[in-house]
Amino acid sequence: MGKSMAKSIATGKAKKSSSADQRAGTTINIGIGEKDRQAIASGLSRLLADTYTLYLTTHNFHWNVTGPMFNTLHAMFMTQYTELWGAVDPIAERIRSLGSPAPGSYAQFVELASIKDAPIKPPKAMEMVRILVDGHEAVARTARSIFPLADAASDEPTADLLTQRLTVHEQTAWMLRSLLEE
């Protein structure tokens, strides 16, 4: 038995790393192993890319919507892009809290996102609504796919964030879908 193990048994404490990093407080020891933290962070990176892409598409549609529904949709899209813009920050900062860098470039977002960029030619108003329904549903699927990882690692803050995002995306998809019904 090494000296330090004997000491930890004597003090009843688990052996801790004594590396320079640990002393400097730069390693992460929150009770979630590195592999789990990385897997959750990479799921959250996909969620960030999806959320950012949907944000930009919704803002684009706010600018470019035309037709008799202009007032309604212009205002509705503003509410939605404002909410999405507010969501990217907590997702990115959760990734940082787990110890990974947060993606923040268009090249990374294209690589990571499950949804496509907005079409270059602005679609008709109801086609915009259809694209946004698909977008919110896709982001909901991405968020839902991360739950098993968060649950298995007892990562409650991530599970809480995912629950909040799912609530918004499922509700927004319902509201947009309602516009498409007769």
Ligand SMILES: [Fe+2]
């Ligand atoms: Fe505006």
